[in-house]
Amino acid sequence: MNLWFRLIWLLVTSRQRPRLDLPGEGSLLPFRVWFHDLDASLHMNNGRYWTLMDLGRTDLVLRSGLWRAILRHRWLPVVNAGTIRFRREMRLFRAFRLETRILCWGETWLVMQHRMLMRGRDGGEIVAAVALVRAALYDRRAKAYVPVARLLAEIGITAESPPASPEVAAFLASEEAMRSAAGGER
Numbered sequence: 001m002n003l004w005f006r007l008i009w010l011l012v013t014s015r016q017r018p019r020l021d022l023p024g025e026g027s028l029l030p031f032r033v034w035f036h037d038l039d040a041s042l043h044m045n046n047g048r049y050w051t052l053m054d055l056g057r058t059d060l061v062l063r064s065g066l067w068r069a070i071l072r073h074r075w076l077p078v079v080n081a082g083t084i085r086f087r088r089e090m091r092l093f094r095a096f097r098l099e100t101r102i103l104c105w106g107e108t109w110l111v112m113q114h115r116m117l118m119r120g121r122d123g124g125e126i127v128a129a130v131a132l133v134r135a136a137l138y139d140r141r142a143k144a145y146v147p148v149a150r151l152l153a154e155i156g157i158t159a160e161s162p163p164a165s166p167e168v169a170a171f172l173a174s175e176e177a178m179r180s181a182a183g184g185e186r
Contacts, residue, residue: 003051006031010055011062020063022152023159026101027059033094043089049129050082053114056100057135060112069154075137075146080109081175084131094118096128103168105161108145109136111168132171 010029020027031052039045057077061067070077090096096118103111112135116128137146152159164172 006052006055007058010059014059014062017059017063019065020060022060022064022066022155022157023102023105023162026099027056027063029056029059029098029100031096031098033090033092033096035092038092041089043091046084046086049084049086049116049131052098052116053100053131053133056098056114057112057133060100060102065155066151069151070137073139073146074141075139075151078136078138078145080134080136081171081178082131082133083171083174084129086129088118088126088128090116090118090128103132103162104164105148107149108147109134110148111135111164111172132168134172134175 033044037044037048061070061077069075096116099113099115099117101113103113105111112133114129114131114133116130118126118128120126137151138144139146148161149158
């Protein structure tokens with residue numbers, strides 16, 4: 001139930017935050033680690049990171065205006081692949097920020113980066129976790145993924161994808177290898 005409260009908070013407050021110009025601008029959301037986020041080791045549960053990252057992607061969709069096209073066309077947001085690197089634990093009551101941004105895209109998918117950021121004792125920024133996800137919008141009527149050019153056009157944008165960084169290229173290659181090993185499943 002606690003995630004419902006965070007989702008409701010996001011929906012209510014999204015209108016108070018400035019519009020995002022995709023693909024360049026990212027979302028930055030403040031959070032705090034609560035009791036229901038903890039695992040048996042008394043730090044944030046690894047599954048909770050992924051769930052909070054859903055909220056980062058939701059914020060991008062809301063604040064860019066893409067949500068209107070998603071509802072109008074009844075598209076379904078889908079995460080195809082993801083990888084995460086945990087760097088520092090996050091303990092109870094720790095304040096942190098979730099940064100979500102689009103890095104690059106292909107014909108029908110986007111690669112997004114999520115970073116969990118917290119302040120160190122010296123006031124510097126600490127990256128607690130970083131994740132890459134490959135996401136897309138699925139058109140159930142057409143039984144196909146929506147071309148990225150079309151979804152960007154829905155919010156008035158025409159842009160070329162930035163080149164994939166080495167870590168994004170490795171992530172995509174790993175995903176392709178896993179898909180091939182599974183018999184070409186999508």
